[in-house]
Amino acid sequence: MENMMKAAVLHGKKDLRMESRPRPACDAGEVLLKIVSNGLCGSDIHFFEHGKLGPFIVDKPYIPGHEAVGEIVEIGSKAKPGLKVGDRVVIEPGIPCNTCAFCREGRYNLCEDVVFLSAPPVDGTFADYISISRDAVHFLPQEIPSEIGALVEPASVAAHALNRIGVKPGNTVTILGAGPIGLITLLMAKAYGISEITIVDRFANRLSKAKELGASHTIDNSDNSAVEQILAITHGKGTKYVIDTTGSSLMCALAPSIVMRGGSIAIVGWPEKSSFPYPIESIIEKEINIVGINRYCNVFPQIISMLKVGQLDLSSIISHRFKFSEICEVLAFASTNRLNTYKIVIDHE
Numbered sequence: 001m002e003n004m005m006k007a008a009v010l011h012g013k014k015d016l017r018m019e020s021r022p023r024p025a026c027d028a029g030e031v032l033l034k035i036v037s038n039g040l041c042g043s044d045i046h047f048f049e050h051g052k053l054g055p056f057i058v059d060k061p062y063i064p065g066h067e068a069v070g071e072i073v074e075i076g077s078k079a080k081p082g083l084k085v086g087d088r089v090v091i092e093p094g095i096p097c098n099t100c101a102f103c104r105e106g107r108y109n110l111c112e113d114v115v116f117l118s119a120p121p122v123d124g125t126f127a128d129y130i131s132i133s134r135d136a137v138h139f140l141p142q143e144i145p146s147e148i149g150a151l152v153e154p155a156s157v158a159a160h161a162l163n164r165i166g167v168k169p170g171n172t173v174t175i176l177g178a179g180p181i182g183l184i185t186l187l188m189a190k191a192y193g194i195s196e197i198t199i200v201d202r203f204a205n206r207l208s209k210a211k212e213l214g215a216s217h218t219i220d221n222s223d224n225s226a227v228e229q230i231l232a233i234t235h236g237k238g239t240k241y242v243i244d245t246t247g248s249s250l251m252c253a254l255a256p257s258i259v260m261r262g263g264s265i266a267i268v269g270w271p272e273k274s275s276f277p278y279p280i281e282s283i284i285e286k287e288i289n290i291v292g293i294n295r296y297c298n299v300f301p302q303i304i305s306m307l308k309v310g311q312l313d314l315s316s317i318i319s320h321r322f323k324f325s326e327i328c329e330v331l332a333f334a335s336t337n338r339l340n341t342y343k344i345v346i347d348h349e
């Protein structure tokens with residue numbers, strides 16, 4: 001096997017370059033993967049546009065990408081059994097310490113020492129090869145195409161949100177935001193047996209996409225009338241659940257007015273303001289449960305099996321397909337076409 005590989009390296013704002021890098025070695029507890037398919041995440045686009053995201057700053061060149069499927073080409077001598085060369089696997093990109101109290105109680109997404117692929121300076125998956133802990137990969141059954149496997153990571157965020165608020169079939173949900181995560185949450189809510197799904201956005205094309213994907217009601221909030229419209233649909237009651245994927249503090253603060261008495265709110269998007277007015281009285285009066293969603297834990301196997309048996313279909317969320325050799329143009333395209341792109345997948349074959 002060749003010793004060098006191609007990797008897409010972000011040097012700073014709008015400066016992504018295809019470069020040659022040494023192919024990583026496979027350590028004892030690791031598997032070496034040939035990357036087959038990548039999904040493009042909003043965070044990759046954000047790093048490309050701004051050179052930073054929250055506390056993470058691109059201050060030295062690094063490789064973005066963390067929604068990936070790879071094929072095993074080598075297995076380390078001490079890697080746990082159960083996989084063989086040639087198997088396709090989905091990468092779970094948050095690698096926890098596995099020894100702290102949070103890890104041991106199973107909430108490993110809260111591990112303070114988690115290493116997350118593609119959060120600078122940690123290299124991600126926009127490369128021909130990656131070598132990664134055996135514990136960080138999940139077998140992908142042959143029924144699931146690689147490009148769908150690459151969507152397991154973003155779908156995990158949606159599933160974790162629904163799991164955290166204990167979603168039960170037959171109830172109603174409002175999803176704030178019809179971007180990629182909002183739309184994936186819609187598909188996931190359908191798979192969970194939610195009876196009525198209302199989705200809110202300001203952009204008509206996103207709302208018509210949501211309709212196409214099975215939303216019961218689409219609400220155009222360009223005139224800021226979302227709360228009134230939802231209360232009108234629900235006879236003044238609101239919906240049992242509200243999932244906020246917008247990353248907008250204004251939208252986030254609307255959730256308590258939209259949720260039913262005794263209902264639950266999951267906050268998935270990071271609001272652009274770290275603090276803002278929030279209607280505490282409604283929370284108390286309606287006994288609302290509010291949970292924060294920080295990535296996910298323990299959901300990859302669940303999503304892979306939902307995909308395998310056909311309970312979940314993510315294919316309709318893919319809007320564009322590109323080749324890995326085009327990745328520099330893909331990032332530029334995605335950052336100028338955010339409203340017309342849902343999920344972009346990148347094929348490495």
Ligand SMILES: [Zn+2]
Pocket residue numbers: 041042043066067153154
């Ligand atoms: Zn992502």
Ligand SMILES: [Zn+2]
Pocket residue numbers: 096097098099100101102103108111112113114
């Ligand atoms: Zn830990």
